[in-house]
Amino acid sequence: MTSSSLARDVAPKLEKVRRSKRGVDTRPLVWPSIGVLLVWMIVPLALTLWFSVLNYNLTDPTSTGFAGFGNYLYLLRDPALATALLNTFLLVGGVLLTTVLLGTLFAVLFDQEFYGQGAARLFVIAPFFVMPTVAALVWKNLLMDPVNGLFAYFARSIGLDPVVWFSDLPLTSVGIIVAWQWVPFATLILLTAMQSLDREQIEAARMDGAKALARFRHVVLPHLARPVTIVVMIETIFLLGIFAEILVTTSGGPGDATTNLPYLVYKTALLQFDIGGGSAGGVIAIVVANVVAFFLVRTVARNLDS
Amino acid sequence: MTKPRTKIVMTFVGWGVAFLIFFPIIWMAITSFKTEIDAVQTPPRLFFTPTLENYTAVGDRVNYFQAVYNSVIESVGSTICCLLLAMPAAYAMSFYPTRKTKDLLMWMLSTKMMPAVGVLVPMYLIFRTTGLLDTKTGIVIIYTLMNLPIVVWMLYSFFREVPKEILEASRMDGAGPGQQLLLLLLPLSLPGVMSTALLSIILSWNEAFWSINLTASNAAPLTQLIASFSSPEGLFWAKLSAASLLAIAPILVFGWLTQRQLVRGLTFGAVK
Numbered sequence: 334m335t336s337s338s339l340a341r342d343v344a345p346k347l348e349k350v351r352r353s354k355r356g357v358d359t360r361p362l363v364w365p366s367i368g369v370l371l372v373w374m375i376v377p378l379a380l381t382l383w384f385s386v387l388n389y390n391l392t393d394p395t396s397t398g399f400a401g402f403g404n405y406l407y408l409l410r411d412p413a414l415a416t417a418l419l420n421t422f423l424l425v426g427g428v429l430l431t432t433v434l435l436g437t438l439f440a441v442l443f444d445q446e447f448y449g450q451g452a453a454r455l456f457v458i459a460p461f462f463v464m465p466t467v468a469a470l471v472w473k474n475l476l477m478d479p480v481n482g483l484f485a486y487f488a489r490s491i492g493l494d495p496v497v498w499f500s501d502l503p504l505t506s507v508g509i510i511v512a513w514q515w516v517p518f519a520t521l522i523l524l525t526a527m528q529s530l531d532r533e534q535i536e537a538a539r540m541d542g543a544k545a546l547a548r549f550r551h552v553v554l555p556h557l558a559r560p561v562t563i564v565v566m567i568e569t570i571f572l573l574g575i576f577a578e579i580l581v582t583t584s585g586g587p588g589d590a591t592t593n594l595p596y597l598v599y600k601t602a603l604l605q606f607d608i609g610g611g612s613a614g615g616v617i618a619i620v621v622a623n624v625v626a627f628f629l630v631r632t633v634a635r636n637l638d639s
Numbered sequence: 640m641t642k643p644r645t646k647i648v649m650t651f652v653g654w655g656v657a658f659l660i661f662f663p664i665i666w667m668a669i670t671s672f673k674t675e676i677d678a679v680q681t682p683p684r685l686f687f688t689p690t691l692e693n694y695t696a697v698g699d700r701v702n703y704f705q706a707v708y709n710s711v712i713e714s715v716g717s718t719i720c721c722l723l724l725a726m727p728a729a730y731a732m733s734f735y736p737t738r739k740t741k742d743l744l745m746w747m748l749s750t751k752m753m754p755a756v757g758v759l760v761p762m763y764l765i766f767r768t769t770g771l772l773d774t775k776t777g778i779v780i781i782y783t784l785m786n787l788p789i790v791v792w793m794l795y796s797f798f799r800e801v802p803k804e805i806l807e808a809s810r811m812d813g814a815g816p817g818q819q820l821l822l823l824l825l826p827l828s829l830p831g832v833m834s835t836a837l838l839s840i841i842l843s844w845n846e847a848f849w850s851i852n853l854t855a856s857n858a859a860p861l862t863q864l865i866a867s868f869s870s871p872e873g874l875f876w877a878k879l880s881a882a883s884l885l886a887i888a889p890i891l892v893f894g895w896l897t898q899r900q901l902v903r904g905l906t907f908g909a910v911k
Contacts, residue, residue, distance in 0.1 A: 380761035462894035577847035
């Protein structure tokens with residue numbers, strides 16, 4: 334490339350940059366935010382990677398030196414990792430399925446005209462604002478307790494044996510609590526999306542003789558496709574990190590039955606003080622999140638194009 | 640156009656669903672006014688002499704007010720830090736966009752994809768070394784970093800709705816970026832800035848990963864204090880309910896006030 338063609342390429346760009354700034358230097362305005370986020374992205378990540386290849390235990394001063402892939406090999410051979418991965422996927426998948434199905438149903442329901450619609454809608458979205466530790470403890474004790482809980486009372490009053498939720502169905506129980514918090518989120522987003530649906534389209538479909546189910550399938554569902562994708566993406570980011578609900582209800586048990594990836598890392602690093610092993614677990618969590626994020630972003634991008 | 644009969648049926652169905660979803664919160668509120676003995680009765684008591692003893696007990700017991708104070712300082716403090724960092728950035732990006740602005744916003748969003756647990760170990764060690772463990776400063780720093788991308792996105796989407804001409808005119812009159820931001824943009828988009836601040840407060844108030852792992856007593860917010868009720872000796876249902884209701888009430892009100900703008904913030908402007 335000759336210098337003149339380079340100048341021809343660069344000159345308009347420079348001009349554009351100059352014009353866009355219009356005499357104002359925006360760098361001091363933008364850089365503080367970028368700077369802190371850059372540090373936040375790079376420093377802990379680099380440290381996690383570094384620790385994950387060290388022998389490093391806070392309680393064992395003799396455990397030092399380079400471990401290579403030792404921590405990873407140890408983790409990969411440990412059945413606890415496979416269990417934690419499986420639990421993570423079951424929890425994310427189960428909650429996603431429940432929240433999207435119920436959220437769509439409720440969004441359609443609360444989009445109908447009825448008395449006190451606005452107030453009823455406030456009650457439906459309320460659980461989303463309940464902090465995770467409160468949600469988990471209220472469900473675990475007041476509702477799901479096998480002796481004094483409300484569900485046990487209902488079960489006994491119709492002649493059934495009460496379910497011992499956290500021993501018999503531990504992962505499902507945690508899933509129910511988490512779903513209770515996220516159904517309102519899906520409902521809120523999808524309801525907002527429903528309200529931007531063109532009423533005339535539905536009316537036209539009705540005129541053409543389309544039954545309610547057909548209207549839902551051919552008019553409402555296509556309209557909701559994009560918001561549903563967004564709900565799935567945002568919920569996945571948060572659901573991959575479920576932690577407090579597990580800590581206060583089951584502490585990952587019984588056995589490893591409710592240990593997901595975040596809880597496994599917490600247990601390894603902060604309860605067993607194995608910094609190297611915990612970091613290796615952290616790296617695996619990052620890889621999983623990025624693989625999921627990659628596919629989600631691709632799906633969303635495709636959805637945005639169409 | 641809805642037929643009256645359909646409307647009445649829908650009213651029953653709609654309120655039925657609303658009641659079922661909201662029920663755990665109602666049940667918690669009822670339990671908080673029972674004595675500990677009434678609270679564990681089977682069959683559950685619907686009629687009982689209400690008592691306020693749990694609320695006074697919560698005040699006396701444990702460092703409850705300390706936790707409320709910590710929650711307020713940590714959520715409001717981090718929100719102020721977020722706004723101070725994000726407002727200039729959102730102003731620059733919405734009024735002086737460059738070719739890199741879109742990429743920059745996407746990159747900020749991508750920092751939210753990083754799972755907290757992936758950096759738990761180094762953050763714990765950094766906090767331990769620098770003495771930030773169990774301090775409010777430490778938690779404010781973490782929450783600021785956690786919410787900054789969402790706050791920038793939300794402010795950016797609100798600022799873009801302000802007509803450019805107004806700012807152009809003020810610039811002709813010689814107003815610098817600071818004056819434009821404080822005297823024009825802030826008042827013009829105040830509802831948007833307020834709902835951004837409220838979302839940031841809600842997210843920090845309910846955060847329960849970093850607070851549980853990085854605080855113990857001095858800086859423990861409500862999420863962490865309530866978690867301590869899970870130990871067997873802390874298991875008093877009525878007191879748990881009273882403490883829980885007090886902990887969620889303010890945020891519930893904030894959430895109800897901002898529900899519409901919240902959708903925009905939570906979906907990064909993708910659903911309005």
